[in-house]
Amino acid sequence: MIIVAHVLLILLGATEILQADLLPDEKISLLPPVNFTIKVTGLAQVLLHWKPNPDQEQRNVNLEYQVKINAPKEDDYETRITESKCVTILHKGFSASVRTILQNDHSLLASSWVSAELHAPPGSPGTSIVNLTCTTNTTEDNYSRLRSYQVSLHCTWLVGTDAPEDTRYFLYYRYGSWTEECQEYSKDTLGRNIACWFPRTFILSKGRDWLVVLVNGSSKHSAIKPFDQLFALHAIDQINPPLNVTAEIEGTRLSIQWEKPVSAFPIHCFDYEVKIHNTRNGYLQIEKLMTNAFISIIDDLSKYDVQVRAAVSSMCREAGLWSEWSQPIYVGFSR
Numbered sequence: 596m597i598i599v600a601h602v603l604l605i606l607l608g609a610t611e612i613l614q615a616d617l618l619p620d621e622k623i624s625l626l627p628p629v630n631f632t633i634k635v636t637g638l639a640q641v642l643l644h645w646k647p648n649p650d651q652e653q654r655n656v657n658l659e660y661q662v663k664i665n666a667p668k669e670d671d672y673e674t675r676i677t678e679s680k681c682v683t684i685l686h687k688g689f690s691a692s693v694r695t696i697l698q699n700d701h702s703l704l705a706s707s708w709v710s711a712e713l714h715a716p717p718g719s720p721g722t723s724i725v726n727l728t729c730t731t732n733t734t735e736d737n738y739s740r741l742r743s744y745q746v747s748l749h750c751t752w753l754v755g756t757d758a759p760e761d762t763r764y765f766l767y768y769r770y771g772s773w774t775e776e777c778q779e780y781s782k783d784t785l786g787r788n789i790a791c792w793f794p795r796t797f798i799l800s801k802g803r804d805w806l807v808v809l810v811n812g813s814s815k816h817s818a819i820k821p822f823d824q825l826f827a828l829h830a831i832d833q834i835n836p837p838l839n840v841t842a843e844i845e846g847t848r849l850s851i852q853w854e855k856p857v858s859a860f861p862i863h864c865f866d867y868e869v870k871i872h873n874t875r876n877g878y879l880q881i882e883k884l885m886t887n888a889f890i891s892i893i894d895d896l897s898k899y900d901v902q903v904r905a906a907v908s909s910m911c912r913e914a915g916l917w918s919e920w921s922q923p924i925y926v927g928f929s930r
Contacts (some may be wrong), residue, residue: 625695625706626651633711638769639807639823644678665690688715718820721757724810732833733800744859748793759816766791769807773797800859829915836921842901849891864911870902898927
C-alpha cells in the first residue's frame with residue numbers, strides 16, 4: 596500500500612530580477628509558480644502540478660518551467676505546461692522543485708525555486724524485502740482473439756532481516772494503466788511469501804513501458820516497510836530458445852536450420868548463436884548470425900552435438916538476455 600504523505604511547499608529565496616536581452620531597455624521580474632503539489636497516481640507514479648503565479652507581469656513572451664527532481668534520483672528538464680508525470684520508486688520518498696524561466700539565444704532568466712516533498716512511507720527498518728528479481732516470458736495465447744501471445748511474470752525476493760516471523764508479504768505489478776495483485780505465492784519454511792507467479796499478465800511482449808513491482812506487507816508485531824522497483828522489459832525478458840532445430844551432414848558439410856522462438860517479435864528481430872561441439876576432439880565452435888541457417892565445413896569422421904540460442908536484435912529493442920540453448924542434436928559418427 597502506498598501512503599501519500601502531506602506535501603510540504605517551500606518557497607526558496609526571493610525572486611531574481613534579471614536583465615532580459617530581448618528587452619534591452621527594460622527589466623522583467625519572473626515570479627515562481629504557485630500551488631505546487633505532488634500526488635501519487637499509481638504504483639511508482641506521481642503527478643507534479645502547479646499554477647502560474649497570478650501576479651506575474653504579462654508581456655508578449657513565452658514563459659516556460661524548469662523541473663528539477665531532487666530525490667530519489669536527480670533529473671532536470673523543461674516544459675511549457677503546468678504539470679508533469681514521473682515514474683519513479685517511492686519507498687525512499689520523493690522531492691522536486693520547479694521555477695519559471697524565460698530564455699532566448701543569449702541568456703536565461705529564472706525565478707526562485709518552489710519545492711514540494713513526498714515523505715517515505717512508514718515502516719520499521721529491516722522489514723522490507725531485499726533482492727527482488729523478476730523475469731518475463733512469452734507463450735502463445737490460445738485463449739484470446741485479441742492477442743496471439745501472452746506474457747507471464749515470475750518474481751522472487753528475500754525476507755527482510757528484521758521482519759517478524761508472522762510477516763505476510765503481498766506483491767503488485769503495474770504495467771501502463773493495469774495493476775494486479777499476485778494470487779500465486781511460494782513460501783519459506785515459516786510460511787512467508789518469497790516468490791510470486793503470474794501465468795498471464797497485461798504486459799505487452801514488445802512494450803517499452805517500465806514494469807513497476809511493489810511488495811508491501813503486514814505483521815501483528817511491526818509495521819512492514821514497502822519496497823518498489825522499476826524493471827526495463829528488455830533486461831528481464833527471458834527469450835524462448837529457437838524452434839525446430841535440424842542438422843544434417845552431407846560429406847564435409849554440416850547444415851543447420853531453425854525457426855524463430857515463440858515471440859511477438861517478427862523473424863527479422865533476432866540474433867542467433869550456433870554452438871557446434873566436436874565430441875571426438877572437444878573442439879567447440881560458436882558462430883553469431885542474423886539468419887536462421889548456417890553451414891559449417893567439418894571432419895566427417897567425428898560426431899557433433901549442435902545447439903542454437905536467440906536474443907532480440909538491437910534493431911528492434913535494446914539489447915537484453917539470451918535464451919537458453921536449444922536441446923542438443925547429435926549428428927555424425929565416431930570410428
